[in-house]
Amino acid sequence: MDFRFTEEQEELRKEVHDFFSENLPSDFESRGSGPGTTMEQFKFWMELQKKAGAKGYLTPGWSKDSGGLGLTDMEQAVFMEESSYWGTSWPGTMGQRICGPPLHVFGTEEQKKRFLPGIAKGEAIWYQCFTEPDAGSDEANVSLRCVEEGDHYVLNGQKTFITSPGPADYLYTLARTQDIIPKHRGISLFLVDAHSPGISYGALPTLGIFTTEIFFDNVKVPKDRLLGELNRGFYHAMVTFEFERSTTGAAAGARRNLQELIEFCRQEKRNGQPLLKDPAVRDLLADRAIEVELSWLQGWFAAWHFSQRDKLGSPPPEAGGLHAKVVSADRAKQLIDAMGLYGQLRSGSKYSKYSGRAAQQWLSSRSTHPGGTIEVQKIVLAGRGLGLPRIPAKFNKEIRAAIEGVGV
Ligand SMILES: Cc1cc2nc3c(=O)[nH]c(=O)nc-3n(C[C@H](O)[C@H](O)[C@H](O)COP(=O)(O)OP(=O)(O)OC[C@H]3O[C@@H](n4cnc5c(N)ncnc54)[C@H](O)[C@@H]3O)c2cc1C
The missing domain is CATH 2.40.110.10 (Butyryl-CoA Dehydrogenase, subunit A, domain 2)
Structure with missing residues (x-):
């Protein structure tokens, strides 16, 4: 598949790019909000969030009346891709992505007026x-x-x-x-x-x-x-x-992480050689590059299908989030192995390398519950994506007895 973006879409991408490159520190690392997020980091993100909100950047698909930019589906996907690349960690994400959209669908006019602007401006945390x-x-x-x-x-x-x-x-x-x-x-x-x-x-x-x-x-x-x-x-x-489960920006964030990892492997030496020359590390990086590419194509397919939903019907359920959850533990382990003992060090240690991100990724990869567990997401994909029949409720008793029988 070979596709290109229009001139207007490229301009939009540049506008977002300029906003982040002007407002984020030059040594900013896209680490996301791990458990170590400090009050100082929170305040930094709140301030930047309000700046982005004043431009309508937090909810670009919402109408201008609700505090957005009124972008089309494809424009929104361009926007999300560029902003996710920068590893944004908005404290108001739950409002912007999870609670705000259904408020548009089910809210009364009074509720929309009362709640949507606070989310779009980056003032309210939900x-x-x-x-x-x-x-x-x-x-x-x-x-x-x-x-x-x-x-x-x-x-x-x-x-x-x-x-x-x-x-x-x-x-x-x-x-x-x-x-x-x-x-x-x-x-x-x-x-x-x-x-x-x-x-x-x-x-x-x-x-x-x-x-x-x-x-x-x-x-x-x-x-x-x-x-x-x-x-x-x-x-x-x-x-x-x-x-909650639509993830068009995931590949862009992963791409930036990969670029930072490659740079780290270029600088870091083991036995006098850059890590980048180690065959096992090259294997890991190649695997990751393939995954980023697949996730990118998957994300764009989903965005395009969504934009054509009037002609094509509703898009198939998104598998990208599930895939990321399934492979993340393996990827984190590979990274820790590649870094040797330094991969075990948390970010607080003065000896930690790659800002302690290998250990952080390992910990985060164990936490696959948010937005539905792996098993539950598989059930959703099986039913809605593959059209497989549900297990009739009459078997629930037998299933429960079998689970209890093996002590689960
Ligand atoms: C870091 C983190 C952030 C979270 N954030 C939020 C949040 O913001 N808001 C919120 O409401 N919740 C949040 N949660 C909770 C999360 O949504 C739940 O943990 C999740 O829905 C699973 O529920 P449970 O933990 O009760 O597990 P259970 O539902 O008790 O499941 C236990 C195990 O059984 C499996 N299982 C359950 N049903 C089936 C089935 N039918 N078939 C096969 N296997 C099955 C599950 O996959 C799981 O492995 C968060 C959880 C974590 C860890």
Whole structure:
């Protein structure tokens, strides 16, 4: 396949390129927000986020009224590719990519006016609050209780493992509004003020990123904070996942990481020779280059298909995110092996090389839960991508018994 970008698309790419090259320090490394992210880094990203937001760069596909640039699908893909290349770590990503898009679809005019500009301007931080101690992959099991009382709702219960890239302003929260079988028909989605009385937070730093547990103790939520329809929250959550799992910028970030790794291998010497001359390291770099290329083509195919959806129908589910999760642990191990013992050192050590990124990648690669586990993403691909039949619910009992039988 041979394709080119139009002159206007190239200009747009240059505009984004110029913004980041002017605003990021020249020695900036695209490390992402690992658990070591400091308050200083957070403040840096918040400031830059607001600058980008003032230009409509955080939500380029949204209309100008909502604080975006009104770009077409393909223009957005160009934009995402260039901005992801720089390894941006926006604290407001959850709002921009996960909670904001469904707000466009299901929100009332009043909700859109109230919430979208804060996300687009980079001022508000949203958390996506779905997971609970007994509801992860099985979203239908949500039990955070919500009852109506006069002109508001009252929430009681707990959320856990919620990605928290900074202090939250709003919580995009699934709660049980009706006890009904099937369970997924009794769940609703709420836009909750993160500072409401009765909400408390506890830190849960994971191998990859910082997460939080959240407790709701008689939290009052005004009635106009229900998103979409009462008891249809499960379906709204599934639409939210569609937005969460699309990854057009992934290849660009991986390309930059690869370039930085090649540069490191060029400079770093072992037994008097640059690492780049070591056959095992060359093997690793070649594997990575192939993967970046495949992921790039996959991302552009998805973006193009999406832009042609009126003619071609909805695009097949995106496999790039799943692929990245599956190979990331192997890639991190290869990198640690290639670097010898220095690959084991964390970024805090004065002896660490490549800024401790090998150890960081290894830790992050173990954390494959966000956005659905590998098994759950395979189920989605099997059903929606390959059209395979679901296992009939009548076998659930036998499957559970078999799992318990082997002590899982
Ligand atoms: C770093 C991190 C960030 C996160 N951020 C957020 C966030 O921002 N918001 C949020 O709401 N949640 C978040 N989560 C939670 C995440 O979404 C859940 O961990 C995930 O949905 C899985 O749920 P669980 O951990 O309860 O595992 P379970 O659902 O209990 O699953 C346990 C194991 O069983 C497997 N399994 C489950 N069902 C099936 C099935 N039908 N077939 C085959 N295997 C199955 C799973 O793959 C998994 O390996 C985060 C988690 C982590 C680790």
